[in-house]
Amino acid sequence: MIYRECGIYRTSYAKDMALFPIPLDRWATYAIAAAAFLAVPLLASDYWIGGLIVPFLCFALAALGLNFLTGYAGQLSLGHAAFMGVGAYAALILYARYSAPLLLSLLGAGLVAAGVGVLFGTPSLRIKGFYLAVSTLAAQFIIEWVITHVKWIGGGVYATIDTPPLRIMNWWLIDTPVEKYYLTLAVVVALTVFGRNLVRSRVGRAWMAIRDRDVAAEIMGISLFRYKLLAFAVSSFYAGVAGGLISFTYYAAANVEEFNLFLSFRLLGMIIIGGMGSILGSYLGAGFIVLLPIFISQFLGGVGKVVGRLVTTDLLANVELMVFGGLIIFFLIVEPLGLARLWRTLKDYLRLWPFPY
Amino acid sequence: MVQSSATETGAHAGGVGGRPKLQVQGVHINFGGVKALQGVSLDLLDREILAIIGPNGAGKTTLINSVSGVYHPSPGRIVLDGENITYHSPARIAALGVARTFQNVALFKGMTVLENLLVGRHLHMRSGALASGLYWQLAQREEIRHRAVVERLIDFLEITHIRNALAGTLPYGLQKRVELGRALAMEPRVLLLDEPMAGMNMEEKEDMARFILDVNDEWGFPTILIEHDMGVVMDISNRVVVLDHGEKIAEGSPGHVRGDPLVISAYLGEEAAA
Numbered sequence: 075m076i077y078r079e080c081g082i083y084r085t086s087y088a089k090d091m092a093l094f095p096i097p098l099d100r101w102a103t104y105a106i107a108a109a110a111f112l113a114v115p116l117l118a119s120d121y122w123i124g125g126l127i128v129p130f131l132c133f134a135l136a137a138l139g140l141n142f143l144t145g146y147a148g149q150l151s152l153g154h155a156a157f158m159g160v161g162a163y164a165a166l167i168l169y170a171r172y173s174a175p176l177l178l179s180l181l182g183a184g185l186v187a188a189g190v191g192v193l194f195g196t197p198s199l200r201i202k203g204f205y206l207a208v209s210t211l212a213a214q215f216i217i218e219w220v221i222t223h224v225k226w227i228g229g230g231v232y233a234t235i236d237t238p239p240l241r242i243m244n245w246w247l248i249d250t251p252v253e254k255y256y257l258t259l260a261v262v263v264a265l266t267v268f269g270r271n272l273v274r275s276r277v278g279r280a281w282m283a284i285r286d287r288d289v290a291a292e293i294m295g296i297s298l299f300r301y302k303l304l305a306f307a308v309s310s311f312y313a314g315v316a317g318g319l320i321s322f323t324y325y326a327a328a329n330v331e332e333f334n335l336f337l338s339f340r341l342l343g344m345i346i347i348g349g350m351g352s353i354l355g356s357y358l359g360a361g362f363i364v365l366l367p368i369f370i371s372q373f374l375g376g377v378g379k380v381v382g383r384l385v386t387t388d389l390l391a392n393v394e395l396m397v398f399g400g401l402i403i404f405f406l407i408v409e410p411l412g413l414a415r416l417w418r419t420l421k422d423y424l425r426l427w428p429f430p431y
Numbered sequence: 432m433v434q435s436s437a438t439e440t441g442a443h444a445g446g447v448g449g450r451p452k453l454q455v456q457g458v459h460i461n462f463g464g465v466k467a468l469q470g471v472s473l474d475l476l477d478r479e480i481l482a483i484i485g486p487n488g489a490g491k492t493t494l495i496n497s498v499s500g501v502y503h504p505s506p507g508r509i510v511l512d513g514e515n516i517t518y519h520s521p522a523r524i525a526a527l528g529v530a531r532t533f534q535n536v537a538l539f540k541g542m543t544v545l546e547n548l549l550v551g552r553h554l555h556m557r558s559g560a561l562a563s564g565l566y567w568q569l570a571q572r573e574e575i576r577h578r579a580v581v582e583r584l585i586d587f588l589e590i591t592h593i594r595n596a597l598a599g600t601l602p603y604g605l606q607k608r609v610e611l612g613r614a615l616a617m618e619p620r621v622l623l624l625d626e627p628m629a630g631m632n633m634e635e636k637e638d639m640a641r642f643i644l645d646v647n648d649e650w651g652f653p654t655i656l657i658e659h660d661m662g663v664v665m666d667i668s669n670r671v672v673v674l675d676h677g678e679k680i681a682e683g684s685p686g687h688v689r690g691d692p693l694v695i696s697a698y699l700g701e702e703a704a705a
C-alpha cells in the first residue's frame with residue numbers, strides 16, 4: 075500500500091499547513107497537472123478538448139465560485155449563471171469593442187461581475203434562506219432583462235457579441251482547440267490555487283463561521299456585512315471570469331441565452347453532487363454534469379439497439395433532466411457532502427491501511 | 432506572571448481589584464411584557480472571577496447578552512474600561528476585547544477544533560482576500576504565528592487528540608471545552624462564560640473548574656461566570672452576584688451569599704416550584 079499517512083510526521087506548522095501535507099497528495103497533484111498540461115493535448119481528440127474539456131473547465135470554475143458563496147459562506151444563490159453572463163458581456167465589450175488585452179478583459183469581466191454580485195448580495199444582510207434564494211432568483215431575471223434591453227450592452231434583441239480572433243499581445247494567436255485549452259487551463263489553475271489558499275485562511279474561516287453559526291461568528295468579531303458581501307464579490311468574480319472565458323473559448327460569442335436559469339440550477343447541481351464546501355467537489359460535480367448527457371446517450375443508444383428502436387433527442391433531453399433531478403435528491407438525502415466526501419472516505423480508509431485504528 | 436496567593440475567600444490569583452474593567456449600570460431589558468432585567472448594576476474587577484447565580488429565568492443570560500451587544504439596555508449603561516459600549520454592535524464589542532461562550536454550545540460545527548480556535552484569532556489577524564489568496568510571505572507568516580498561539584492553547588486545554596476533528600462530532604463536554612478555547616484564543620479583556628459546566632458529569636465539571644482556575648492564574652482575564660451549581664461557584668469564584676426575577680438580590684463573597692436569607696428563599700422557592 076502506498077497511500078499512507080502512518081509514519082509521516084510533520085515537523086513544523088508550516089509543513090502541516092502546506093498545500094498538500096501528505097507527499098502522495100502532492101505527487102498525485104503534480105501528476106494530474108502534468109497530465110493536464112501534457113497528456114491531454116497529446117491523447118485527446120480535438121472534439122474532446124474543444125467540445126468537452128474546455129467547457130468542463132469553465133463550468134468547474136463557475137461552480138467553484140458558487141461553492142465559495144454557498145458551500146463555504148452558506149448563502150444560497152439561484153442566479154449564479156447570470157453573473158457568468160455579466161462576465162461574458164463585460165469580457166467581450168472590453169475585448170471586442172474597446173480592444174483591451176485579452177487577459178485584462180477577463181480580469182475586467184471578473185471585476186464587473188463582482189460589482190454586480192455585491193449589488194445583488196446586499197439583501198443577504200437582511201434576509202436568509204428561502205427569501206434570499208428568491209431574491210437571487212430575481213437577480214437572474216433582472217440581469218437577463220437588462221442585457222437584452224439595454225442596447226449599449228448587447229446591441230439589441232438578440233444581444234449577441236461575436237468573439238473576434240483571440241490574441242495575446244499580438245504574438246500568440248489562440249486558434250486551435252489545444253491552444254484554447256491551454257488558455258483556459260492556465261486561468262482555471264491560477265484561480266483554483268488562489269481559491270484554495272483563500273478558503274484555508276482567515277477569509278475562508280470567516281465564511282465557514284458565518285455558514286455554521288452567524289451569531290457566534292459575529293461575537294468573534296467577524297463583520298457579517300463585510301464577509302457576506304466579500305463572498306458575493308469573490309463568487310461573482312469567479313463566475314464572471316468563467317463566463318468571459320467560456321464565451322472566448324467555447325461559445326465564440328457572448329450570448330445571453332446560454333446563461334439562463336437552467337444553467338444556474340445546473341451549477342447548483344454541480345456543487346451538490348460534487349460536494350458543498352469542497353474545491354475538489356466543484357471539479358467532480360462539473361465533470362459529472364458535463365459528462366452526464368454523454369453517458370446517458372451512450373447507454374440509451376445501447377438499449378435502443380437491443381430493443382430495436384431509435385432514441386430521439388427529445389427522449390435524451392428528458393431522461394437527462396430526470397437523472398439530474400434524481401441525483402440531486404439522492405445526494406441531498408444520502409450524502410450531502412457529495413462525491414468529494416465519498417472520495418475522502420475512500421482515502422481515509424486507504425491512508426491508515428493496513429492499521430485502521 | 433502574577434503569583435498565586437490563597438485568601439480566605441478561596442481566591443487564587445493575586446492582584447484582584449483596581450478600577451473596574453467592566454461596569455454594568457442600572458440595566459433594564461424587556462421582552463414584550465417580560466421584564467428580564469430590572470435595573471441591575473455590577474462591577475467586574477481586574478483578574479477576578481465573578482459568579483452570577485440565580486434560578487431559571489432570573490436574567491443571567493440576558494445580562495451577558497446585553498454586555499456582548501446582542502441586546503441593548505434601555506435605560507442602562509455598559510462601560511468597558513471607561514468606554515461606553517451600550518449601543519455598540521456585537522462585532523465591535525468583540526473587537527474591544529469581550530469574549531464569551533454560549534449556554535447552548537455555539538461552535539462552528541462543520542469546522543475542525545483547530546479552525547474553531549483560529550476563528551478566535553480573527554481579530555488579531557489582518558490578511559484580507561487578496562493577501563490570503565496569494566498566500567505570500569506576509570499572510571503565510573501571519574498564519575503560522577497564530578497557528579502557534581492556538582496550538583499552545585490546544586495543549587493547555589488538553590485537546591490535542593481531537594484538534595483535527597469536526598467540532599460537531601465531539602461529545603458535549605468536549606464541545607464546551609473547545610468553546611472555552613475559542614473564547615480564550617481571542618485574548619480578551621473580559622471573559623463571559625455562560626454555564627460552562629451545564630450538563631456535565633461530576634468529573635467533567637471538575638476538569639472544567641480546573642481549567643477556569645488555571646486560565647485565571649495564567650492570564651488573569653476578568654471573568655463573569657454564570658453557574659447553577661452552588662458548590663462549584665463557592666469553590667472557584669472571588670465574588671458572587673445573585674439574580675432573581677431580573678433583580679440583583681445579593682452580592683458578596685461566596686460564604687456571605689450562601690448564608691443570605693433572600694438567596695436561600697430564592698433557591699428554595701425554585702426547589703419548591705420544581
Ligand SMILES: Nc1ncnc2c1ncn2[C@@H]1O[C@H](COP(=O)(O)OP(=O)(O)OP(=O)(O)O)[C@@H](O)[C@H]1O
Nearest residue numbers: 462465467485486487488489490491492493494534
Ligand atoms: N429573546 C427573548 N425573547 C423573549 N423573552 C426572552 C428572551 N430571552 C430571554 N427571555 C426571557 O427573559 C427571562 C430571563 O431569561 P434568561 O435566559 O436571561 O434567564 P437565565 O437566568 O439565563 O435562565 P437559565 O438558568 O434558564 O439559563 C426569561 O423569562 C426568558 O423567558
Ligand SMILES: [Mg+2]
Nearest residue numbers: 491492493534
Ligand atoms: Mg441562561
